[in-house]
Amino acid sequence: MQHKGLRRMSTANQGRVVVLAGGLSPERDVSMRSGRRVADALRAAGVDVDVLDVDAHLLAGLSGDRPACVVPLLHGAPGEDGAIRDVLVALGLPFVGSGPSACREAFDKPIASSLVAAAGVAVPGSMALPHATFRELGAAAVLDAVVDRLGLPLMVKPTRGGSSLGATVVRSAADLPAAMVAAYAYNDIALIESFVAGVEVAVSVVDDADGPRALPVVEVAPDGGFYDYGARYTAGATEFFTPARLSDDVLAACAATAVTVHRELRLRDWSRSDLIVDASGTPWFLEVNVAPGMTETSTYPQAVLAAGLDLGVLTASLVHQAMSRG
Amino acid sequence: MEPTSPPTSTRLDPWLESYAARTRGLTASQVRALFAVASRPEVVSLAGGMPFVSALPLDAVAETVARLIRERGAVALQYGSGQGDVRLREQILDVMAPVGVTAHPDDIVVTAGSQMALDLVVRVFCDPGDVVLVEAPTYVTALGVFSSYQCEVVHVPMDEEGLRPDALREAVAAARAAGKKVKLVYTIPSFHNPAGVTQGPARRTEVLEVVQSAGLLLLEDDPYGLLGFDGTVPRAIRADDSEGVIYLGTFSKTIAAGLRVGWAVAPHGVREKLVLANETATLCPSNLTQMTISDYLATQPWFDQVKVFREVYRERRDALLESLEALMPAGTRWTVPAGGFYSWVTLPEGLDATAMLPRAVAALVAYVPGTGFYADGQGRESLRLSYCYPEPDRIREGVRRLAGVIESELEVVETFGSPRARADRPGPSAPYTDLA
Numbered sequence: 001m002q003h004k005g006l007r008r009m010s011t012a013n014q015g016r017v018v019v020l021a022g023g024l025s026p027e028r029d030v031s032m033r034s035g036r037r038v039a040d041a042l043r044a045a046g047v048d049v050d051v052l053d054v055d056a057h058l059l060a061g062l063s064g065d066r067p068a069c070v071v072p073l074l075h076g077a078p079g080e081d082g083a084i085r086d087v088l089v090a091l092g093l094p095f096v097g098s099g100p101s102a103c104r105e106a107f108d109k110p111i112a113s114s115l116v117a118a119a120g121v122a123v124p125g126s127m128a129l130p131h132a133t134f135r136e137l138g139a140a141a142v143l144d145a146v147v148d149r150l151g152l153p154l155m156v157k158p159t160r161g162g163s164s165l166g167a168t169v170v171r172s173a174a175d176l177p178a179a180m181v182a183a184y185a186y187n188d189i190a191l192i193e194s195f196v197a198g199v200e201v202a203v204s205v206v207d208d209a210d211g212p213r214a215l216p217v218v219e220v221a222p223d224g225g226f227y228d229y230g231a232r233y234t235a236g237a238t239e240f241f242t243p244a245r246l247s248d249d250v251l252a253a254c255a256a257t258a259v260t261v262h263r264e265l266r267l268r269d270w271s272r273s274d275l276i277v278d279a280s281g282t283p284w285f286l287e288v289n290v291a292p293g294m295t296e297t298s299t300y301p302q303a304v305l306a307a308g309l310d311l312g313v314l315t316a317s318l319v320h321q322a323m324s325r326g
Numbered sequence: 327m328e329p330t331s332p333p334t335s336t337r338l339d340p341w342l343e344s345y346a347a348r349t350r351g352l353t354a355s356q357v358r359a360l361f362a363v364a365s366r367p368e369v370v371s372l373a374g375g376m377p378f379v380s381a382l383p384l385d386a387v388a389e390t391v392a393r394l395i396r397e398r399g400a401v402a403l404q405y406g407s408g409q410g411d412v413r414l415r416e417q418i419l420d421v422m423a424p425v426g427v428t429a430h431p432d433d434i435v436v437t438a439g440s441q442m443a444l445d446l447v448v449r450v451f452c453d454p455g456d457v458v459l460v461e462a463p464t465y466v467t468a469l470g471v472f473s474s475y476q477c478e479v480v481h482v483p484m485d486e487e488g489l490r491p492d493a494l495r496e497a498v499a500a501a502r503a504a505g506k507k508v509k510l511v512y513t514i515p516s517f518h519n520p521a522g523v524t525q526g527p528a529r530r531t532e533v534l535e536v537v538q539s540a541g542l543l544l545l546e547d548d549p550y551g552l553l554g555f556d557g558t559v560p561r562a563i564r565a566d567d568s569e570g571v572i573y574l575g576t577f578s579k580t581i582a583a584g585l586r587v588g589w590a591v592a593p594h595g596v597r598e599k600l601v602l603a604n605e606t607a608t609l610c611p612s613n614l615t616q617m618t619i620s621d622y623l624a625t626q627p628w629f630d631q632v633k634v635f636r637e638v639y640r641e642r643r644d645a646l647l648e649s650l651e652a653l654m655p656a657g658t659r660w661t662v663p664a665g666g667f668y669s670w671v672t673l674p675e676g677l678d679a680t681a682m683l684p685r686a687v688a689a690l691v692a693y694v695p696g697t698g699f700y701a702d703g704q705g706r707e708s709l710r711l712s713y714c715y716p717e718p719d720r721i722r723e724g725v726r727r728l729a730g731v732i733e734s735e736l737e738v739v740e741t742f743g744s745p746r747a748r749a750d751r752p753g754p755s756a757p758y759t760d761l762a
Contacts, residue, residue, distance in 0.1 A: 024363055024366060024368065024369075024690075025363070026356075026359060026360055026363060026684055026687065026688075027359070028359070028362045028363045028366075029358070029359045029362035029363075030359065032362070055366070055368075131737070131738055131741060134741045134742065135737070135741045139741050139742050163359075165356055165359070165684065166684065177742035178742075180738075180742055181678075181681060181735075181738050181739060181742055182681055184685075184738045185681055185682060185683070185684040185685045185735070185738075186684045186685075186688075219333070229354060229355070229356045229359065230353040230354050230355060232354070233354035234352075234353040234354045235337065235338045235339035235342075236337045236338070236339040236342040237337075237353060238337070239335055239336070239337050240335065240336050240337070240338065241333040241334070241335050242333060242334055242336075243331070243333055244333065245333050296338065297338050302336075306334075
């Protein structure tokens with residue numbers, strides 16, 4: 001099956017494509033695997049591809065032998081926070097994915113949440129608090145206020161970053177301080193959200209000539225109940241259902257939510273929204289990824305496959321689109 | 327959206343039901359993910375225990391290998407003996423002479439690093455559920471071997487002289503009282519990894535007496551024995567018991583880890599089984615690397631090179647200790663290694679080395695959290711620092727970064743009500759009471 005709007009682009013003479021992977025974020029290892037997988041898929045689609053790390057040699061590599069297009073698959077900062085993309089813009093290099101300012105908003109979970117909430121997307125109640133707030137006001141009083149406002153259980157995570165690094169489900173107030181410490185190890189600001197119980201789904205979006213559209217909704221059912229780092233990257237630790245075991249109406253609502261998120265945050269080419277569907281069938285927005293994971297256990301490639309698409313052909317078409325965009 | 331089709335389910339691994347039970351628990355970990363960042367040159371890695379092989383006379387090694395291939399390539403590139411090259415086994419006797427181990431070349435089994443010898447010993451002796459007594463903490467990859475053979479690991483407390491005989495006696499009694507079969511006592515008596523402590527002569531005698539009186543086999547791992555900074559070479563426990571001790575040695579720290587040549591010295595019956603197990607596992611150790619080592623030992627002043635390594639590592643140990651003394655926040659303690667590669671750091675009260683690791687990696691310094699050296703979740707308050715690979719200036723910079731990380735983490739932990747750091751001065755943990 002070939003999805004409407006996805007055209008097999010001619011890859012002949014497309015020029016060299018550079019996949020950026022690695023970097024210094026805690027998600028370096030995941031990024032390396034994403035980059036390798038996409039590079040292999042592009043090569044299988046006939047594209048000339050190099051994979052480059054983000055280091056002191058990168059700019060020389062990009063300037064000396066200018067690629068036709070860049071595919072940033074850096075997870076975490078500076079890949080997803082817009083910084084590297086700003087540099088690519090400055091270099092005049094076309095790249096697949098969202099622009100710098102959109103990334104800055106999408107990567108910051110509280111900002112992204114408030115923007116999509118304004119568009120009518122359901123978001124969990126939350127508070128984004130820097131460590132200094134607790135230090136200055138007294139942790140016990142602030143934590144009490146947090147629990148009073150948001151209730152229990154809670155999800156605590158860094159405001160920036162992915163792969164559930166530093167994220168903890170807090171079921172009792174006594175566990176909240178340790179969760180805060182874990183989140184602050186990754187970021188100076190922690191996001192404390194009301195925990196929404198339900199079905200966890202990942203909705204991948206492809207945005208090409210026909211505009212953004214959702215790929216089949218992937219349900220994640222981790223054995224341990226929490227889709228943490230181990231559950232994400234250990235084959236077998238999570239069961240995936242595609243499409244998710246939800247009614248057609250709810251699946252459509254999930255798809256519409258992901259497309260709304262993509263549009264409202266001015267994202268381009270591809271994105272993946274992580275949602276929780278509660279018992280009433282309402283999809284709640286958790287976060288969006290501007291450089292979706294592409295590893296062997298990631299949900300974006302599963303959605304691509306379920307849509308009857310080929311990851312290499314799809315990415316090549318987005319490369320072509322980025323080059324056309326200039 | 328496409329018209330909805332029925333859900334299909336996958337776990338992305340079609341062999342999930344086929345894996346052996348011993349692989350359960352092998353999962354992706356955040357700590358491993360962070361170590362991927364630690365490999366970048368911007369990061370001062372005080373984590374890995376990589377020998378500083380650049381200090382070797384690399385031209386001489388290159389000439390040795392070239393001559394070997396040129397003159398005896400047909401042998402070097404062929405299969406060899408499952409017990410190992412006989413000439414090398416004779417030379418290993420000379421290498422072990424400083425630690426007091428005497429044996430016959432036939433008592434030696436050459437393996438792909440002493441890690442392979444460790445694996446073979448556990449393979450030969452341990453059934454699932456058998457108890458192995460180890461130090462608290464102990465060598466992380468030994469834990470991996472014990473786990474892969476489904477042993478029950480029981481940690482025995484240490485003090486400033488390493489394994490505590492009284493605690494060992496109690497651990498044996500407790501395990502037996504619980505109806506468990508104790509098979510091995512595993513110890514690293516010299517310049518311990520990760521604790522950095524060394525058993526003195528009297529302590530070794532006491533440990534051996536406990537093991538002998540319990541009728542147990544002692545597995546003595548001695549990778550660092552020749553690397554004492556004052557030139558002292560601790561006498562191996564095996565030197566005083568040839569029937570109840572299996573001794574593991576390696577060239578990884580004295581010549582080159584990449585050659586993967588180690589050995590076991592074992593009593594006759596054990597050695598026969600180790601040879602058979604070695605043949606099952608690898609057919610034979612590499613002829614090429616054995617002959618390289620053998621020629622190196624025969625043609626190079628190898629013990630002078632050991633002295634060079636000692637001096638390199640002593641200088642780095644000093645850089646680490648001086649920096650720790652100057653920079654560590656109050657409440658931090660560390661061991662003072664007299665040789666080897668490692669110091670064991672205990673953080674101020676309330677800090678968790680595993681939870682702190684992301685902050686450290688973000689600050690471009692890496693260490694190994696203490697929990698990695700325990701099979702039972704202990705060690706959260708501790709970490710291992712390795713000084714063998716970075717240059718002294720990089721070590722100083724790494725400690726400076728780490729001190730800042732600990733200060734920041736202390737602020738966070740203190741904010742959230744954990745016990746305050748002790749007000750005592752930072753310093754070497756002497757008297758060093760208990761690593762457990």
